[in-house]
Amino acid sequence: MTRATLSTPVGRSSRKCVAISGLRRYSISVKLSVKSDYAARAILGLARHYAEGTALRAEDLAAEQSVPANYLVQILIELKAQGIARSVRGKEGGYLLARPPAQITLGDILRAVHGSVFDTPALSDADCPLELRNAWRKLQQALEGAADAINFEQLSQESGNKKQMYYI
Numbered sequence: 001m002t003r004a005t006l007s008t009p010v011g012r013s014s015r016k017c018v019a020i021s022g023l024r025r026y027s028i029s030v031k032l033s034v035k036s037d038y039a040a041r042a043i044l045g046l047a048r049h050y051a052e053g054t055a056l057r058a059e060d061l062a063a064e065q066s067v068p069a070n071y072l073v074q075i076l077i078e079l080k081a082q083g084i085a086r087s088v089r090g091k092e093g094g095y096l097l098a099r100p101p102a103q104i105t106l107g108d109i110l111r112a113v114h115g116s117v118f119d120t121p122a123l124s125d126a127d128c129p130l131e132l133r134n135a136w137r138k139l140q141q142a143l144e145g146a147a148d149a150i151n152f153e154q155l156s157q158e159s160g161n162k163k164q165m166y167y168i
Helices: 034-048 058-065 069-081 106-114 130-148 152-164
Strands: 003-007 016-020 023-026 085-088 094-097
Touching: 034 058, 034 069, 034 085, 034 094, 034 106, 034 152, 058 069, 058 094, 069 085, 069 106, 106 130
Parallel strands: none
Antiparallel strands: 003 016, 016 023, 085 094
16 A cells, blocks of 8 residues: 655645545544634623623633633624623623523534634545545534534533532
8 A cells, every 4th residue: 555645736725635545534633722712611600690690800701710801802702792691781781692691502602713624635636536525524524513412501510510519
């Protein structure tokens, strides 16, 4: 079996693929960014305070979730633009969820900060074998389905249950 690393021709997006016996296989690692982690932490923090109905200051939310405050403000602005969070002005101002935590999924957060849950250049590459593109599409659908099955009410309840546990 012959294995060679190839680069795409000039003019196409720079990506590497591995050719094995004439087939092109893209080397992709599925990694979520720090931004997606911080966005999820922010929404989880807001979900935990949702029932109170009070806005949280970005600085307080950042401290509670161990996130840099300046970066969190930028993320909250993006989440606000996507209709996931909303802001309240004034002395008692801050951020709230724009809708109930049960209606916000991890998939919503990933799409808000990245545009998609999973993407690979192979999905739109006409040179990628059809069976491999179908496999990438199945993986994409599975990841999106899993991310959309996790909502922030569930996550908030899980963290609430941990707080109520007593250890001896």
